[in-house]
Amino acid sequence: MAPTVISHYRLLDRLGEGGMGEVYRAEDLRLKREVAIKLLRREGGTSAEWLARFEREARLASSLQHPHICTIHELGEHEGQPFIVMERLEGRTMRQVLEGGALPAARVLELARQIAEALDAAHRRGIIHRDIKPANLFLTHGDRLKVLDFGLAKLAADEPQTRAIDASSPTVDGGLPPDLTRTGSTVGTASYMSPEQAQGQPVDARTDLFSLGTVLYEMATGRRAFGGDDVPLIVMKIINGIVIAPRTVNASIPESLDAIIQRLMAVDPQARFQTAGELLTALQTAAQALAPSSTAGVSAAAPATRQRRLRTRWIAAATVATLLMAGVVGRTWLARNGPALTDRDSILISAIENITGDPVFDETLSEALKVHLGQSPFLDIIPDGRIRETLDLMVVPPDQPLTHALSRQVCLRLGVKAMLEGSIAPLGSHYVLTLNATECETGESLARAQREATSKERVLTELGTISSEIRTSLGESLPSIQRFGVPIEQATTPSLAALKAYALGLEERRKGRELESVAFFNQALAIDPEFASAYTTLSTVYGSLGEWRRSEEYARLAYGVLNRVSERERLFITYQYHDRVTGNQERAAETLEMWKAAYPRDSRPANALALIHNRTGRYDRAEAEARDALRRSPGHPFPLSNLAFAQRSLGRYDAARKTAEEAVALGVETMPTRRLLYQLGLIAGDGSADAHWPGRRGVRGSSTWSPQRRRQPPSRDGCGSRAPCTSARATWRLRGGSTVRRRGMRRTSPGLKPCTGTGGRQPRAWRG
Helix, strand or coil, X not given: CCCCEECCXXXXXXXXXXXXXXXXXXXXXXXXXXXXXXXXXXXXXXXXXXXXHHHHHHHHHHCCCCCCECCEEEEEEECCEEEEEEECCCEEEHHHHHHHCCCCHHHHHHHHHHHXXXXXXXXXXXXXXXXXXXXXXXXXXXXXXXXXXXCHHHHHXXXXXXXXXXXXXXXXXXXXXXXXXXXXXXXCCHHHCCHHHHCCCCCCCHHHHXXXXXXXXXXXXXXXXXXXXXXXXXXXXXXXXXXXXXXXHCCCCCHHHHHHHHHHCCCCHHHCCCCHHHHHHHHHHHHHHHCCCCCCCCCCCCCCCHHHHHHHHHHHHHHHCCCCCHHHHHHHHHXXXXXXXXXXXXXXXXXXXXXXXXXXXXXXXXXXXXXXXXXXXXXXXXXXXXXXXHHHHCCCCCCCCCCHHHHHHXXXXXXXXXXXXXXXXXXXXXXXXXXXXXXXXXXXXXXXXXXXXXXXXHHHHHXXXXXXXXXXXXXXXXXXXXXXXXXXXXXXXXXXXXXXXXHHHHHHHHCCCXXXXXXXXXXXXXXXXXXXXXXXXXXXXXXXXXXXXXXXHHHHHHHCCHHHCCHHHHHXXXXXXXXXXXXXXXXHHHHHHHHHHHCCCCCHHHHHHHHHHHHCCCHHHXXXXXXXXHHHCCCCHHHHHHHHHHHHHCCCHHHHHHHHHHHHHHCCCCHHHXXXXXXXXXXXXXXXXXXXXXXXXXCCXXXXXXXXXXXXXXXXXXXXXXXXXXXXXXXXXXXXXXXXXXXXXXXXXXXXXXXXXXXXXXXXXXXX
16 A cells, blocks of 8 residues: 655545556645656565666656656655656546547647657657557647656666567466556557567667557557457567558548558568657648648637647648548648748758767767758858857857857848757767758748767768758759768768867857967867868968968868868869969969859859959959859948959949948948048048048957947958968059069059058958
8 A cells, every 4th residue: 555645745646557656646745736646666576776777767757848748846765665756737648538539630640749749859868768658648638748657668678577578479468458568578558569669679769659650540540550458469460560551440531641650650660750850740741731721821819839820720721631632732732832942042050959968069060060051052051250240239148059049039130031950869879860940930840850870970971961851851952962962071071079179160260269270170180181171271260360371281281182072162172272372363263153153142252253353453353243242142341342442443433432331331341441441532532531541440350340340241251261362472552553463473553542551461352
């Protein structure tokens, strides 16, 4: 007989009994609230090791905070009695609900979504339920579903007495009804077990998906997939996949739901949905296929939350499920809505949350994702600098993590269509990677992909796989992905340690600490001497520090490992090599033209061409390229600077002043822009020169310039890329004429007025 008080809980009523123990309604004497408390059975064979596992697993389960998972308040032991305290729920179990027969398809899909979301959250934390069945699914008032008993099934699986059910055995725990799991039998109700559970084989997250399939089967048909009272016969059916198709039992089940259930219940785990996230995508598609355009989004009153909006839409779908076939409606929906993104939309890449506790994944995977997606000519990715400047305007500290809510605020401020975020979580010795693209304005999911990596060494490979899946889901064509799809470990490095060091170096650069970043890039190269991006970034850093010989050296080294980069990076490195090392401006320009053709949304090659043409005195072409760059990236400081310079060199002083003043009005003027306005003021003699004296405080490039004044990012270089666009040997002066000097090349442009120099240091490209 159970005691009346356990710790500081007074037991009130016995609510029921399960395989792990008895459940009571209880009063928390400290907090004066009602809870549910489960007293776990302690049979004779239960060991101290089992109790230690109980505490470990229950603590892990208690870390799950999700609207569709029953909250665990406390776990403990009182006078040798282990117990677990949970939130008190009011409603009915799914087993009780199903006593009334089959449920409408729309309701099945909605409840399936809630269960899948709970499983997705648990699986990403490495927690497998192992006992999904109607008795462990609880419906509260308002049709909100809660999954019960996370973490407890594994405890039973770990008990020394656990054995497999042999389908050929005449009796298997014959004294137990098939809906009751007890210590000594295979974990999981016999009728809802996966084939691997039934045979005592190792299980992973896909075992929960099989069990969920059997539950959905029962919800849709009103009968168990593997019914009967003969446990060995039930197990034989499960192992051999002997089941009647859902639509054969209930012809009103949509084909899409039938396909989902049958895929979930595949005998081979490889043939099932591989993750709960993948299942969620299929459920969403099936629900949308049920709803015609005229009623899909109709609601009498706007729901307060996204979940309520989805529920309203899905329930409305039930009224028309008999009018149109799911496939036809699905095609209509796709034709109306089109791809998630178009070639006019932009996307912001947020953080990849690291739930593993392993710091090697911090920042590393986000950087790898940016490089991999950066190959795409279809996706227009918001630069890190622009994100940082928006955060500065929001007065967000530099070290504050880029959370979902913060990313969405940035997204909305910038008018960006979508944002992409992700996570990496442990799954035993494996890792689960998830990417989710969200529409910034509505918060709706646009695309989702998930993958399991069997080892740390496979993480980058699997990240590349789901990155490509996201590209497809967002609307990029297969030929584009195939052409611009260098594997992620080739586009960056196969070494997580090298990538980690590289990411830390980039973080130092974002903080304006160029010199401090060098050590990290060198560390990355010490780990992987063929890490091309590290070489080219070092070339950029040394160029910005005025160490031109080293800048050329690293540009040359980067050019030597072109086989280890993406197509966009290959074009940049080739351009940088000819601009810095060979001094061949024609070859540099040819490379930039190819870059423009391959990536029509990238403003950097057009801006770099404007710089080259300004440098070589082809000012008409410089003006055209600068305007092209501004068309691709409106309001960017470097094309504005190059455009004003070209207009001034053509003698169109009024146009040059207007362009330069536009940069000032936008708060993106560079030091050369101010210098140009100063010179134009001297020419005009209107007294405006003093207002634009290049040494005035607060100007971009001066020591007191504030990042809060920026609206567009100072990209990693004058082309908006990661290196200065000018050659290490190029110089020009604005006092007494413009001189361009490149190995054996010299051109003087008349008519340019005096200005101060740069203190002996050769300027970066965007400063000219």
